[in-house]
Amino acid sequence: MSSNLKDLSEYLGLSISTVSRALNGKGRISEVTRQRVMDAANKLSYVPNNMARSLKLSSSSIVGVILPDITNVFYPRMLQAIDRELSYHGYNMIFCNTDEDITREQMYYDLLKVKNVMGIIISQACQNDIYERENELGNVVFVDNIPRVTKNSYSFVGIDNHKAGYELTEKLISYGHKNIVAISGIVEETTAIDRLKGFRDCMRDHELPCGDEDVYYGEYNSESVSKLVGRILSRPTLPTAIYVPNNMQACGTILALERAGLYVPEDISVVCFDAIDFTGLVRPSLTCILQPVEKMARTAVEHIIRNAESKTKCQITNYILNYEFYEGGSLKKRSQEK
DSSP, X not given: OOBXXXXXXXHHTOOHHHHHHHHHTOSSOOHHHHHHHHHHHHHTTBOOOHHHHHHHXXXXXXXXXXXXXXXXXXXXXXXXXXXXXXXXXXXXXXXXXXXXXXHHHHHHHHXXXXXXXXXXXXXXXXXXXTTTSOSOOOSEEEESSOOXXXXXXXXXXXXXXXXXXXXXXXXXXXXXXXXXXXXXXXXXXXXXXXXXXXXXXXXXXXXXXXXXXXXXXXXXXXXXXXXXXXXXHTSSSOXXXXXXXXXXXXXXXXXXXXXXXXXXXXXXXXXXXXXXXXXTTBSSOOEEEEOOHHHHHHHHHHHHHHHHHOSSOOOOOEEEOOOEEEOOSSOOOOTTOO
């Protein structure tokens, strides 16, 4: 009588993912373990059935990944890291790009549930009540953006964006900047909300002006950013620094300033989040807060697998990870500013 992957796992006392990696020659598996798995497969007459494998790939060995914007370089990095980590553990992935559309996010989420995937990793497009409607979220983990869920508990992997925004603003102030404005994107994203709040709180704590007229909201595309920069440059007094929570907008800000004949950081300093990928594309390199993308992906995947292989109810955990400060060339000291 033939055996399946679960039979091998129970016989060997190894996780299903370890057995799968050994059988498929994937990941970092010792030769001793690999040979042990192969010997057990022969002994138990393990024969991969094409139909069974097809069914397996359609559900319990697949993790759904829902991301909001594949054109933002942060998310392809995240996707690649998730895919690599899943592959290492012997699992596969279905990727869904919402284009920051709530309807698409709902559609993909419902589809993945119907497909009975092993788990779902989600970065929300914006604040919505999709997940509020669920009686229980199950094996779902949110990354980067915290969901608006009050009825259900949820698992989350990310950084403390308020703290990071506060510290990035404090770095500007420590460099002598007092006349600082902010450019922000979608205010329904929790990352944008928290980073902007961190900016405002820091400015207030240092008794520096930060009214509604000092924050400029717009889309992430270059045309919108160019208009925002134009409005900033029409101020009676030019700011010495611009705080930009979004990496795409930060890149557009530097290009728009250059077109206006201003140089970064000689004329205006610019700081942002997650702009390491733009090094070489824009000059100077951007001073920014860096999220630990690889660790975020690994933590999310391990959480999904741990819940999937557990025989108990899915565990709810929040993982708040450390971030780094990257000092590029877009920040200049203004110690003599009064």
